[in-house]
Amino acid sequence: xNRAFYERGVVDVARDLVGCVLRHGETAGTIxxxxxxxxxxxxxxxxVGLTERTRILFGPPARAYVYRSYGIHALFNAVCEDExxxxxxxxxxxxxxxxxxxMRERRGLTRPEDLCSGPGKLAQxxxxxxxxxxxxxxxxPIAIEPGSESPELIAGPRIGITKAAELPWRFSAAGxxxxxRPWPKAQPSTRGQTxx
DNA sequence: CATGGGATTGACT
DNA sequence: GTCAATCCCATGC
Numbered sequence: 001x002n003r004a005f006y007e008r009g010v011v012d013v014a015r016d017l018v019g020c021v022l023r024h025g026e027t028a029g030t031i032x033x034x035x036x037x038x039x040x041x042x043x044x045x046x047x048v049g050l051t052e053r054t055r056i057l058f059g060p061p062a063r064a065y066v067y068r069s070y071g072i073h074a075l076f077n078a079v080c081e082d083e084x085x086x087x088x089x090x091x092x093x094x095x096x097x098x099x100x101x102x103m104r105e106r107r108g109l110t111r112p113e114d115l116c117s118g119p120g121k122l123a124q125x126x127x128x129x130x131x132x133x134x135x136x137x138x139x140x141p142i143a144i145e146p147g148s149e150s151p152e153l154i155a156g157p158r159i160g161i162t163k164a165a166e167l168p169w170r171f172s173a174a175g176x177x178x179x180x181r182p183w184p185k186a187q188p189s190t191r192g193q194t195x196x
Numbered sequence: 197c198a199t200g201g202g203a204t205t206g207a208c209t
Numbered sequence: 210g211t212c213a214a215t216c217c218c219a220t221g222c
Contacts, residue, residue: 035203070203121204160202161203
């Protein structure tokens with residue numbers, strides 16, 4: 001991936017990231033589920049404006065935004081759009097590809113479909129920690145590479161949020177067993193919309 | 197300074 | 210299906 005890839009509308013990036021490979025050290029997995037977040041809608045952390053917490057979101061694209069969720073889990077996002085615009089793609093699930101034994105060790109589980117089937121799970125499996133916040137995705141320890149194929153996509157509402165829950169900004173590979181939550185009644189994705 | 201609320205997960209009924 | 214764990218941060222007094 002190059003810088004221009006992340007500098008586009010965050011919904012487009014979220015859709016295009018499904019099928020790509022997220023890598024950290026010896027571990028890697030194919031992205032099967034993403035969500036887009038943008039400063040113009042209240043579910044996004046950047047909605048509150050520029051603070052110490054959201055500084056990375058408003059910074060230049062192609063950086064990692066890693067934050068602690070519910071006091072327990074680390075969640076990994078890829079910062080998108082131009083510098084000054086707060087937007088990022090949350091990586092919600094992977095299909096394990098490399099370093100699966102290391103993932104099992106970190107997660108304390110054996111079944112491959114349980115290793116990365118959630119945003120907190122995949123961060124733990126890949127060893128992504130809070131100190132990776134701000135890490136450069138171009139030439140840094142964490143990288144996203146093009147995938148070998150473009151999967152068929154499903155779009156729907158985002159998971160686990162109470163605000164702006166109507167936006168269909170969740171994308172996943174159709175038929176993957178490694179998604180974080182099952183799809184109620186899946187419908188094919190056509191196009192994403194970029195917020196005004 | 198006190199408080200409320202999460203972009204979740206795993207264990208339990 | 211329900212629910213607690215756990216802590217950072219934004220907000221309000």
